[in-house]
Amino acid sequence: MDWQVPLSDIDLGDAEIEAVSQVLRSRWLSMGPVTQQFEAAFAAMCGAKHAFAVSNGTTALHLAYAALGLGPGDEVIVPALTFVATANAIRYTGATPVFADVTSLDDLTISPAAIAAKITPRTRAIAVMHYGGYLCDMDAILALAGQDGLAVVEDACHAPGATYNEHGAGTLGDVGCFSFFANKNIAIGEGGMVTTNRDDLAEQIRLLRSHGMTTLTWDRHRGHAASYDVVATGFNYRLDEIHSALGLAQLGKLVENNRRRADLVDHLRAELTGLLGLTVPFSVPTAGSQPAYHIFPVILEPAIDRTAFMAHLRSHGIQSSIHYPPIHQFSAFRAEQITARLPVTEDAGRREVTLPLFPTMTEQQVAAVVAAVRSGLAASRA
Ligand SMILES: Cc1ncc(COP(=O)(O)O)c(C=O)c1O
Numbered sequence: 001m002d003w004q005v006p007l008s009d010i011d012l013g014d015a016e017i018e019a020v021s022q023v024l025r026s027r028w029l030s031m032g033p034v035t036q037q038f039e040a041a042f043a044a045m046c047g048a049k050h051a052f053a054v055s056n057g058t059t060a061l062h063l064a065y066a067a068l069g070l071g072p073g074d075e076v077i078v079p080a081l082t083f084v085a086t087a088n089a090i091r092y093t094g095a096t097p098v099f100a101d102v103t104s105l106d107d108l109t110i111s112p113a114a115i116a117a118k119i120t121p122r123t124r125a126i127a128v129m130h131y132g133g134y135l136c137d138m139d140a141i142l143a144l145a146g147q148d149g150l151a152v153v154e155d156a157c158h159a160p161g162a163t164y165n166e167h168g169a170g171t172l173g174d175v176g177c178f179s180f181f182a183n184k185n186i187a188i189g190e191g192g193m194v195t196t197n198r199d200d201l202a203e204q205i206r207l208l209r210s211h212g213m214t215t216l217t218w219d220r221h222r223g224h225a226a227s228y229d230v231v232a233t234g235f236n237y238r239l240d241e242i243h244s245a246l247g248l249a250q251l252g253k254l255v256e257n258n259r260r261r262a263d264l265v266d267h268l269r270a271e272l273t274g275l276l277g278l279t280v281p282f283s284v285p286t287a288g289s290q291p292a293y294h295i296f297p298v299i300l301e302p303a304i305d306r307t308a309f310m311a312h313l314r315s316h317g318i319q320s321s322i323h324y325p326p327i328h329q330f331s332a333f334r335a336e337q338i339t340a341r342l343p344v345t346e347d348a349g350r351r352e353v354t355l356p357l358f359p360t361m362t363e364q365q366v367a368a369v370v371a372a373v374r375s376g377l378a379a380s381r382a
Contacts (some may be wrong), residue, residue: 004317005365008183008295009358011250011257019245028241031210031218035244039193041251045161046168048176048195050202052209053239053247057157057179060192061089063237064153064175065125067196067204070095074124076153079110080326081345082129086155087327090127098123099328101342105299106281108132108348112140119144125151130159130169132323133185133261133292134282138164138172145173153177157192158294160185161258165288170195175205180247185261185292186254188246191239208234257359261293264361268296271370277304277377295323296357298373299348305382310353312376318369321354 023034035053043051054060070076072094078087080099087097100114108131115126126145128136136154145152152173156162159169160178170176175198180191194205210216212234215225239247269280278298285291300306313320326349328336355369 003319005319005356005368007319007321007354007356009360010182010187011253011359015249015252016246019249020242023241023245030240031216031238032241034241034248035239038244038247041248042193043195045251045254046170046195048168048171049197050195052194052205053244054192054194054209054237055239056190057177057181057192058085058089059237060177060179060194061085061155062092063194063205063208064177065090065093065095066208067175067201068125068151070124073122075120075122076125076127077115077118077123078127079129080328080342081108081131081324081348082155082327083324084327084330086127086129095124097336099336099342101344102348104344105279105348106283108281108297109134109136112137112144115141116144119148123148123150125153127153127155129155130162132282132297133158133162133294135162135164135169135286135289135291137286142172157184159292161254162292163290164286169292171197174198175201185258185294186247186250188243188250191243191247207232209237210234211236258292260359261357264357264366265293265296267366268355268369272298272373275374275377277301277381293357296355297323297352298355300351300353302351303382304377305380306351306353309376309380312379313372316372318372319356322352323354325349
């Protein structure tokens, strides 16, 4: 379908084409200098001591959980209002995801009180997700983790460039995980990044990303090493030079594009707040935080039929989506559903709609979204 306003669109241009062409001309396609530059630039952007480019956000999460040494019998507290990868990657290690509710229909991030209620002697870590690029209540979550000696993994896939008390998202907990999937704030097709300030975890992530090998092709190419040992059962979760070049070019646009997203959100929020039939979450951003504005969620009142509302938007050429069908309600997570009581998550899962938001969105597109939302609310009242 040819959307008048797609859900998201990428700011891709000559900078990306030139960056990729340079890699192709260099004839060095993986494990090389461009990936190292991308890692260094990303680490500097968010203020992390270490950053590791990886093949996608899911492998970033797997490396984070694996580096923490999680395994069978361990529990990780995680929101269910997130992409399934946040929880799937816990299962890859043999550990069990334990779902905790989000705070409210205004704050769709994991609730510190709900986390506290789920801590057991088996809990090893808390995984948070900065929903939509809005920061979780990290002071409260880090305090809880500190009391019980728990690790904190940040799924920061929505939040590159976001800050909390001047610290970058992805550097607040023990490990941060980013996705550079085709619709993200940094979009390169498939790719991701793992960040950490802990040297011990960095060493594990470095090993596990590339087969548990003690030296890499690039080290050997530069004459830094002749052979290697394998000291762990690792993976191949590396990012190649072509995607790293795209990532560097996209990273160069991040600050400006996040600022543009912020302006668009201000505009959409001003137009939609107070409309009968919906509310706009994150009316009060977490204290001391600067969001990354990845998506623009709204919550419909129960009297609005969501299917009819989304169909109305579609008929006006406006693409919309749902973030997210709650994980504990998926068939593959039936076992977890038995113990999970997540009324706010379930309510959000029924009533949330994501409207278009992307840095190149025009004023006319904003006006088209606002008009279709207004007429859609009137037409979809049950
Ligand atoms: C919150 C969240 N976590 C994890 C992922 C997984 O990232 P990827 O698609 O790059 O594997 C995504 C993106 O799709 C995401 O939005």
